[in-house]
Amino acid sequence: MSQRLAEVAKKVGVSEATVSRVLNEKPGVSEATRQAVLTALDVLGYERPTKLRGERARLVGLFLPELNNPIFPAFGEVVGGGLAQNGYTPVLCTQSAGGITEADYVELLLQQQVSGVVFVGGQYTQQDAPHDHYARLTEVGLPTVLVNAPIDGLGFATVSTDDAVAAEQAIAHLHQLGHTRIGLLLGPRDHVPSLRKLTAARAVARSRGLTIDEDQISHSLYSLEAGQAGATRLLDAGVTGILCASDPLALGAIRAVRRAGLEVPTDVSVIGFDDSALMNAVDPPLTTVRQPIEPMGRMVIELLVAQISGAVVANDEFFFEPELVVRGSTGPVSAAARERKPT
Amino acid sequence: MSQRLAEVAKKVGVSEATVSRVLNEKPGVSEATRQAVLTALDVLGYERPTKLRGERARLVGLFLPELNNPIFPAFGEVVGGGLAQNGYTPVLCTQSAGGITEADYVELLLQQQVSGVVFVGGQYTQQDAPHDHYARLTEVGLPTVLVNAPIDGLGFATVSTDDAVAAEQAIAHLHQLGHTRIGLLLGPRDHVPSLRKLTAARAVARSRGLTIDEDQISHSLYSLEAGQAGATRLLDAGVTGILCASDPLALGAIRAVRRAGLEVPTDVSVIGFDDSALMNAVDPPLTTVRQPIEPMGRMVIELLVAQISGAVVANDEFFFEPELVVRGSTGPVSAAARERKPT
DNA sequence: CAAAATCGCGCAAGAACTTGCAACAATTCT
DNA sequence: AGAATTGTTGCAAGTTCTTGCGCGATTTTG
Numbered sequence: 164m165s166q167r168l169a170e171v172a173k174k175v176g177v178s179e180a181t182v183s184r185v186l187n188e189k190p191g192v193s194e195a196t197r198q199a200v201l202t203a204l205d206v207l208g209y210e211r212p213t214k215l216r217g218e219r220a221r222l223v224g225l226f227l228p229e230l231n232n233p234i235f236p237a238f239g240e241v242v243g244g245g246l247a248q249n250g251y252t253p254v255l256c257t258q259s260a261g262g263i264t265e266a267d268y269v270e271l272l273l274q275q276q277v278s279g280v281v282f283v284g285g286q287y288t289q290q291d292a293p294h295d296h297y298a299r300l301t302e303v304g305l306p307t308v309l310v311n312a313p314i315d316g317l318g319f320a321t322v323s324t325d326d327a328v329a330a331e332q333a334i335a336h337l338h339q340l341g342h343t344r345i346g347l348l349l350g351p352r353d354h355v356p357s358l359r360k361l362t363a364a365r366a367v368a369r370s371r372g373l374t375i376d377e378d379q380i381s382h383s384l385y386s387l388e389a390g391q392a393g394a395t396r397l398l399d400a401g402v403t404g405i406l407c408a409s410d411p412l413a414l415g416a417i418r419a420v421r422r423a424g425l426e427v428p429t430d431v432s433v434i435g436f437d438d439s440a441l442m443n444a445v446d447p448p449l450t451t452v453r454q455p456i457e458p459m460g461r462m463v464i465e466l467l468v469a470q471i472s473g474a475v476v477a478n479d480e481f482f483f484e485p486e487l488v489v490r491g492s493t494g495p496v497s498a499a500a501r502e503r504k505p506t
Numbered sequence: 507m508s509q510r511l512a513e514v515a516k517k518v519g520v521s522e523a524t525v526s527r528v529l530n531e532k533p534g535v536s537e538a539t540r541q542a543v544l545t546a547l548d549v550l551g552y553e554r555p556t557k558l559r560g561e562r563a564r565l566v567g568l569f570l571p572e573l574n575n576p577i578f579p580a581f582g583e584v585v586g587g588g589l590a591q592n593g594y595t596p597v598l599c600t601q602s603a604g605g606i607t608e609a610d611y612v613e614l615l616l617q618q619q620v621s622g623v624v625f626v627g628g629q630y631t632q633q634d635a636p637h638d639h640y641a642r643l644t645e646v647g648l649p650t651v652l653v654n655a656p657i658d659g660l661g662f663a664t665v666s667t668d669d670a671v672a673a674e675q676a677i678a679h680l681h682q683l684g685h686t687r688i689g690l691l692l693g694p695r696d697h698v699p700s701l702r703k704l705t706a707a708r709a710v711a712r713s714r715g716l717t718i719d720e721d722q723i724s725h726s727l728y729s730l731e732a733g734q735a736g737a738t739r740l741l742d743a744g745v746t747g748i749l750c751a752s753d754p755l756a757l758g759a760i761r762a763v764r765r766a767g768l769e770v771p772t773d774v775s776v777i778g779f780d781d782s783a784l785m786n787a788v789d790p791p792l793t794t795v796r797q798p799i800e801p802m803g804r805m806v807i808e809l810l811v812a813q814i815s816g817a818v819v820a821n822d823e824f825f826f827e828p829e830l831v832v833r834g835s836t837g838p839v840s841a842a843a844r845e846r847k848p849t
Numbered sequence: 850c851a852a853a854a855t856c857g858c859g860c861a862a863g864a865a866c867t868t869g870c871a872a873c874a875a876t877t878c879t
Numbered sequence: 880a881g882a883a884t885t886g887t888t889g890c891a892a893g894t895t896c897t898t899g900c901g902c903g904a905t906t907t908t909g
Contacts, residue, residue: 168896178859183897193857205646230579231783240573244602252606252614255598259587263595271595275618414787440574444757446789511866521889526867536887 174203223467224272225253226265228284232385232411233439234454238283238310241460249468251278258285266296273299279306279467288312290353306470308463312355318478320466322459325482326356327363329452330406332487333434334367336450337404341496342432346379346402348393348412357382357408360436364406376400383412390415391422398423403431403500404493410435410442413449417492428494430503438488447491455483517546566810567615568596569608571627575728575754576782577797581626581653584803592811594621601628609639616642622649622810631655633696649813651806655698661821663809665802668825669699670706672795673749675830676777677710679793680747684839685775689722689745691736691755700725700751703779707749719743726755733758734765741766746774746843747836753778753785756792760835771837773846781831790834798826 168186172179177196184192185200192200223246227235243253254277256268263271265286272280280300286292287309294314300307301317309321337345347364349357361380368375378400381393390412397405398419407413413435420431427433427447435442438453462481469476511529515522520539527535528543535543566589570578586596597620599611606614608629615623623643629635630652637657643650644660652664680688690707692700704723711718721743724736733755740748741762750756756778763774770776770790778785778794785792805824812819 179896180859180861180898181857184858187897189898191857196857230573230583233576233579233783236573236576236579239600240602243600247602247606252611253598253600255596255600257582257586257596257598259583259590263590268595414784417787440576441757441784441788444760444788445784446787446791448789522866523868523889523891524887527888530867532868534887539887 171200171203171207174207175199221251222254222272222275222277223251224256224268224277224280226256226258226268226280226282226285228258228288229385230257232409232437233441234410234437234456235283237439238456238460241456242281242283242463245460245464246467249464266293269296269299273303273305277305278471279308281308281310281463281467283310287314288355289351290355290358292353306467308467308470310459310463313480320470320476320478321480322462322466323480323482324356324454324459324485326359328482329436329485330360330363331367332485333406333436333452334364334371334373336487336489336493337406337432337434338371338373340404340432340493341501342404343373343496344379344400344402344404345373345375346381346394346397346400346405347375348381348383348390348397348405348407348416350382350385350408350412352382354408360406360408385409385412387411387415387418391419394419395423398425398431401503403496403503404434405431406434406436408436410437410439410449410451412436413451413492414445417445417447417449427492429497430500432493432496434493443490450490450493451488453486453488455485459483514543514546514550517550518542564594565597565615565618565620566594567599567611567620567623569599569611569623569625569628571601571631572728573600575752575780576784577753577780577799578626580782581799581803584799585624585626585806588803588807589810592807609636612639612642616646616648620648621814622651624651624653624806624810626653630657631698632694633698633701635696649810651810651813653802653806656823663813663819663821664823665805665809666823666825667699667797667802667828669702671825672779672828673703673706674710675828676749676779676795677707677714677716679830679832679836680749680775680777681714681716683747683775683836684844685747686716686839687722687743687745687747688716688718689724689737689740689743689748690718691724691726691733691740691748691750691759693725693728693751693755695725697751703749703751728752728755730754730758730761734762737762738766741768741774744846746839746846747777748774749777749779751779753780753782753792753794755779756794756835757788760790760792770835772840773843775836775839777836786833793833793836794831796829796831798828802826 168179168182172182181192181196182200185197225239225242227239230236239255246253258265287294287297288311297314297317307319309319311323313321334345345368347361349361365375379397379402381396383389383393390407394405394416405416407416413433416433417427420427425431435449435451438451442449442451466476511522511525515525524535524539525543528540568582568585570582573579582598589596601608630637630640631654640657640660650662652662654666656664677688688711690704692704708718722740722745724739726732726736733750737748737759748759750759756776759776760770763770768774778792781794781796785794809819
């Protein structure tokens with residue numbers, strides 16, 4: 164490994180001086196020789212010093228928790244597109260089971276000298292998960308934007324859907340349809356957006372004279388199958404309307420309803436959350452609370468780009484109002500349903 | 507910018523020698539001093555030489571053409587997970603409109619010294635798109651694996667779903683149900699997998715005494731809306747069964763059928779392709795030809811890892827047999843449908 | 850067609866970085 | 880307590896890389 168520069172020089176048949184000039188973008192080297200040197204550099208596995216790598220690739224880390232729930236690819240598309248338009252290249256980091264951890268990804272991105280990081284989901288959304296690696300980001304002052312949950316004490320700019328409004332709209336919709344026993348199908352117990360929905364739902368319910376007991380709340384993982392299992396428990400508790408924390412959970416709930424020999428929305432109404440792709444094509448078309456991902460994505464880009472260009476942005480949490488999209492999975496509570504009792 | 511090392515040394519209050527030792531991970535430096543030097547390095551914006559950036563991040567570029575069609579996130583999940591299990595970090599590259607081109611991404615990955623590249627889709631699947639940047643990959647001998655279409659003359663290992671078998675299964679299924687006027691809703695005219703399906707479908711149709719005329723073939727972009735438009739044309743031609751080149755196209759076709767005042771599958775049968783997520787939850791549940799993405803993904807990983815570790819793998823195209831999944835969007839041709847004539 | 854200008858390149862001096870060695874301090878052993 | 884051991888650091892010599900200068904080749908100009 165010794166005599167690296169000399170070795171390259173010998174390979175191309177030029178002097179060390181010429182190689183050095185190529186490496187430092189100095190003038191006085193013909194294009195032909197320059198290419199020859201660069202080729203030899205690659206052939207010999209010589210790592211080009213950073214200066215030579217064109218202008219620094221302006222990379223931005225983009226964390227998506229998973230790709231199964233279509234809302235995350237959708238966020239990825241919006242944010243990734245916005246980054247590209249601003250001249251940044253998104254490096255998508257998805258947590259795949261058994262693989263690389265979020266902390267590993269953060270180190271990796273720091274090594275790659277990324278210009279910034281966007282988290283659309285990750286450990287920060289779960290209170291009990293390790294949060295230590297986020298401190299690394301503040302340490303080196305890396306521009307960072309979070310989506311849908313803040314991290315206390317680290318002062319990251321955050322862009323969130325207003326979960327309280329979402330819960331309020333959903334509960335109001337169900338209540339107006341005559342539902343009084345409403346179940347909540349949420350994510351894990353320490354998941355911030357789920358907690359926020361829970362708190363808001365309880366408050367709204369109370370103000371409308373309803374109660375949401377413990378057995379009307381189900382925490383599960385964010386998969387269709389887990390949703391089906393959780394919803395089955397809720398049905399046992401006699402609920403006639405289910406508010407779900409994601410669209411896949413809602414699809415699981417619909418499956419659970421059918422498995423119980425009931426129909427949606429005749430016997431049980433189901434509301435999803437996200438309005439991810441194809442939710443108008445499922446059976447029945449899903450009533451759901453839409454996250455305004457386009458404006459949120461634009462805000463994320465704006466905050467990130469501002470930080471990268473050195474501006475000190477307000478490290479507030481910016482809330483975006485969701486929108487209830489009424490389709491076919493909710494309806495008036497039926498007489499039969501009103502009779503149905505907890506088992 | 508001169509005297510870089512000396513400058514750092516002065517800042518920390520040690521000799522150049524010590525800084526040099528830290529930079530090269532040499533022993534004989536106390537942990538405290540090491541940290542002090544590293545901090546000063548960051549503070550002064552000194553770019554750490556690559557050696558110091560932990561062990562080289564083993565990156566692998568993963569090209570997905572888009573994220574709207576759920577089959578691509580699904581591929582991403584399988585391949586990304588497999589890479590992680592083998593100690594590689596996937597860098598997902600998705601073509602976002604107006605942003606960075608595929609050629610740019612390739613250059614970027616080369617600069618980042620990736621260990622290999624996987625293409626799940628991209629310009630190589632379209633015969634008329636520029637292919638020049640792929641030659642760069644062979645030039646530097648970067649391990650590369652393609653999915654679902656080969657590139658002539660460059661000798662990349664390729665893993666594909668057998669489009670011929672897919673077309674055969676779909677046509678056979680429709681024919682058995684009594685359909686004789688079968689339409690093809692395909693991707694762009696120069697899209698290799700679509701061409702392969704077209705060729706195979708025509709051959710199978712001929713062997714069964716059917717014909718597929720020009721007006722029974724529709725080429726469009728791969729979006730639900732484009733599919734709807736294309737399918738409308740096919741319905742005008744009087745087809746009773748439509749074979750689509752992707753699931754979103756099939757959903758577009760179903761929408762077109764309904765727009766025409768007809769029903770699926772009573773009046774028109776629709777077959778998708780991919781069996782992407784949620785296709786059993788749409789209305790009606792979609793009959794589709796499943797791409798075996800799990801085994802394909804494993805093969806991709808195997809081929810890539812073998813190449814990275816220096817093995818010379820056969821640059822063949824490996825074909826995987828798809829599987830017809832019969833659900834609710836196909837049914838026997840009705841008397842009314844048989845009467846329906848081209849407009 | 851020759852003189853002049855320009856360009857590309859190697860030489861060699863010097864700058865930047867690495868490393869063997871010895872000095873010094875802290876700790877452990879006798 | 881004193882000696883030995885271990886670990887940390889700076890000095891200075893050795894490598895490796897950068898750059899000013901001039902030579903020769905090629906192109907341009909009168």
